[in-house]
Amino acid sequence: MSLLRQSLHMLGKELLTEWRQRSRISGVFWFAFAIVLMVGFATPNSGVLADVSAGTLWLGLLLASTRSLDQSYAVEHEHGAMEGLMLWPVDPIAIFYGKAVANALVLILVALVLLPLVIAIFGADVRGSPAQLLAVIVLGCAALAAPGTLYGLITSQARGSAVLLPLLMFPVVVPALLASSNATMKVFEGDPMEQVPAWLTVLAVFNLVQWSLGGGFYGWLLED
Secondary structure (H helix, E strand, O other), X not given: OOHHHHHHHHHHHHHHHHHHOHHHHHHHHHHHHHHHHHHHHHOOOHHHHHHHHHHHHHHHHHHHHHHHHHHHHHHHHHOOHHHHHHHOOOOHHHHHHHHXXXXXXXXXXXXXXXXXXXXXXXXXXXXXXXXXXXXXHHHHHHHHHHHHHHHHHHHOOOOOHHHHHHHHHHHHHHHHHHHHXXXXXHHHXXXXXXXXXXXXXXXXXXXXXXXXXXXXXXXXXXXX
């Protein structure tokens, strides 16, 4: 079986698991939405709200991603699924890509539901291209999912994994978080200086590096 077919098989398994545990996805969304609400109601000035709308969106997604990743690994260890995966005749790289793509899709779904709420609460005026905004969301969520999947495996069996995962993950994803926030803000503003393509390039390069490193190290960490 080719690596692509193995990865798609793992992706299907992960998506089926997510579907059976839909309450976890809703919990991740409400966690992110609570962060958005706290920032929204703590800043009464409408002008300031619009300025921090993009940053708040990505802050909520970042914190929600750590919660989602930690819970997904906790469930697998609880049911012995990780040990079972090691017995499958599947390339560890395929396991990583299947898991990471599934995690990215969950984040994209949460982002697409959260985005109109952020626009409404913060009074953001989206003047730019919807296609560019969608590209930012997809690349930004993928940039959180790849390192999150890798570091989630590292911290999954440690005590206090909910604390360790953000400590390891946050410093790594700072460039992606800054690029996603700035690109989203530029789309909201209409991108008069045409800076969005440059930020998308930063996100694309970050994804290339992180997804390559994740695929390379995941098998070694899984066996260890």
